Amino acid sequence: MPGRFCANLLIVPKIAAMSNQPTVTDIFKQALEIRKTNPSGTYADVRSQLLNQFGGGAFPETAYLTIPEYDNIVPEEDWTAGLPVIYRGIQNEDWNDVVQGIIISLEQVENFPKQSAREDDPVKEWRDRGKSIAEAEEKVLEKWMPDELMAMAKRSVSK
Helix, strand or coil, rough: HHHHHHHHHHHHHHHHHCCCCCCCHHHHHHHCCCCCCCCCCHHHHHHHHHHHHHHCCCCCCCHHCCCCCCCCCCCCCHHHCHHHHHHHHHHHCCCCCCCHHHHHHHHHHHHHHHHHHCCCCCCHHHHCCCHHHHHHHHHHHHHHHHHHHHHHHHHHHHH
16 A cells, blocks of 8 residues: 555646646637737737747647647648647747747638638538539439439428
């Protein structure tokens, strides 16, 4: 039992330190919050506030190197653009790199929809997978679906 007690004493400080340790998601959400409270502010302002708030503290764990998904707004390669810079910052224990990576991803999430519409925008027809198979689907239905069953299906869809 004494050995077990000592082992638990070694674990407790690690758990306590982890509770004060921000995740990359926490920092990104804070950046979004800063932009929401001051939409006319610059990215330099966001950068400065993030460095003031998180700089000097514990670095995020690389095991949790992620930000919330924005696939419906921005392609994945854009909203994750800052993650390698964040990773480098964590490895080198450099808050400037960590925050710079957050700013890169934030810029992509904010600017992509302004420049080319959201990814889930109906105007972006390439996202409509049904469109590409509609003609083939129609041929199959005409060939194999009896007329009365087709009429019944069309009536149920129109309701």
